[in-house]
Amino acid sequence: MSIKATRTGIVLRPDPTRVLFRPFELGSTTRTLKIIARVGSMTDEEAEQKLDEVIREFGGRHYKLERFLLQRFEQIKTQLLTDEPLTEDRKLLLGAYFTMEYSLESAALFNPSMIWHPDQTNVPPGYKRFILSLRATGEGHVSSISFRMGYIDDTGKIVLRKPSRYVTSPDMVPNHVFNRAIFERKLYELRLENSIQEKMMAGLGDAFSLSELEAQIKRVSAQFRYNAEYETIASGLLALAKSNYEVHFDDDQSLDERCIFPNSPNETNGIEDARFVQFTDDDGQITYYATYTAYNGRVTFPQLLETKDFTHFSVSTLNGAEVSNKGMALFPRKVNGKYAMISRQDGENIYLMYSDDLYFWQTKDILLKPTYNWEYVQLGNCGSPIETEAGWLVLSHGVGPMRKYAIGAFLLDLNDPCKVIGRTVEPILSPDENEREGYVPNVVYSCGALINNDELIIPYAMADHASSFATVNVKELLAELTGQTKSENVPNEVTA
Known part of the structure; x- marks a missing residue:
């Protein structure tokens, strides 16, 4: 039987109607700057009208859309050419230009x-x-x-x-904490342990965050600028951290x-x-x-x-x-x-x-x-x-x-x-x-x-x-x- x-x-x-918002990545600093400049050329009235249109068209399709648009602005604001403060409407609109729907x-x-x-x-x-x-x-x-x-x-x-x-x-949970002993054991399994890696990890405690790891790698970078292995080890450490x-x-x-x-x-x-x-x-x-x-x-x-x-x-x-x-x-x-x-x-x-x-x-x-x-x-x-x-x-x-x-x-x-x-x-x-x-x-x-x-x-x-x-x-x-x-x-x- x-x-x-x-x-x-x-x-x-x-x-296909179930959509979420994702960062719209252009892959080009020049294009990003051009878009920021074009939005900056809009009058306050034009910017307000365009933002109202975006919220009407997309607000009902998403959970807390405006929060995400502000997050996107924070991610691209380093491309702004001045420190002149922007209104929240301008921030939201810039965020919208660098956001996309994904089904x-x-x-x-x-x-x-x-x-x-x-x-x-x-x-x-x-x-x-x-x-x-x-x-x-x-x-x-x-x-x-x-x-x-x-x-x-x-x-x-x-x-x-x-x-x-x-x-x-x-x-993402900010400043996710890594256990150093487990992290170093994973580095060993990935064959990323050597004297360069030891220097990069030397200033870290028994528990550390991604930002602390990034700062430590940057601190020791001058010592290894001519070492061919430096980039490989540094990118390997960061890739491991970002994968946990x-x-x-x-x-x-x-x-x-x-x-x-x-x-x-x-x-x-x-x-x-x-x-x-x-x-x-x-x-x-x-x-x-x-x-x-x-x-x-x-x-x-x-x-x-x-x-x-x-x-x-x-x-x-x-x-x-x-x-x-x-x-x-x-x-x-x-x-x-x-x-x-x-x-x-x-x-x-x-x-x-x-x-x-x-x-x-x-x-x-x-x-x-x-x-x-x-x-x-x-x-x-x-x-x-x-x-x-x-x-x-x-x-x-x-x-x-x-x-x-x-x-x-x-x-x-x-x-x-x-x-x-x-x-x-x-x-x-x-x-x-x-x-x-x-x-x-x-x-x-x-x-x-x-x-x-x-x-x-x-x-x-x-x-x-x-x-x-x-x-x-x-x-x-x-x-x-x-x-x-x-x-x-x-x-x-x-x-x-």
Whole structure:
């Protein structure tokens, strides 16, 4: 018998009307100066009329637009030729000329990950709220993290809440503090430790901010102006600092109004495929982590997002000899006293990783190799392992002929996850005729599922364009996985 998922018929499509404001970067100081001069040539009456027009046309489309326009003015005011004070209207208008709207999901809304909402107050009996994170892709194929909310009722029906029209990226937390010991360990992993780096770090304390690091690098610059390595080391230190940052949203913003947009040098071309998991520490504290792929247009970087409340987020680089490729997914708790991760470093096989430190991963052991014809090209995970009484349930994706992606599952021993109890011989979900057309044809893909009562709820992407949900009876799936034997050609363990 081969278990198949049941489709719900829900389709979540990209909505081009959901726009946020972004800096409009011209990339030319000369053009910036010309625009400032042209705005400066306007009379007060002309400037007031133009600003009124901007606020009327765009104010209803955004959350706190005027605050952002003033922030943009502060970012470009260094280009002003005099210190003559400007009225607030002039500042707002200049900010508007260097601001643009960005439709964050105009191209696609896909690769969803699903977790239970941390706030279950005032929920009717038998209902549960959830959060759905999605990869939103817009102009320039830049990806960000978008959110939706919904609930599952007492009959198991999935209901998505209509999102707010507003959507806003977070504010950077000023003077984010770095732990020197961790920072230097990351420098070592990046091979950026030498005498120049030691001089740059010498004036910093056990904790320091980005501005302090920038000031210290500037102070020692004269000593190394003729050293060919100076620029490489300096840019490496700053890139590392800017890739470990914090952001926060206003408390009064609804979760579906929040968008995590690329911020660091590693993320210039997108934040991809966040795999969220509710992690319970040994002391019972809960943190929500998401492993994701940062992309700068050339190289992918596995990174980690963490939050307690979905208002304040910390972003960290993942480091270590075995941090590479895509598709790392964290277990929802420590296993035998260590952090554990499912990964795919070689683009083909699934590995198991352990670490004493959440941010450093040095070893891996092969767990699964492509075994069935629908997964001969490559394997990968579809989100974090889910703990059941029978074992760790992991959704996987396999790639077969014509680069067709399908979703399967495997089961790992609870106490020793390197032991594979069973795996599906056939996919539980493959693209049908209604799902195979899109940006990338013939793909179904998920970044994280949930179990609700006796149902496994799988949010999944269709052809890298839109998203939907499917369900599987958990007892039937686990029965198939635990009922498989070696005689059915299902390996209990895979060795390199």
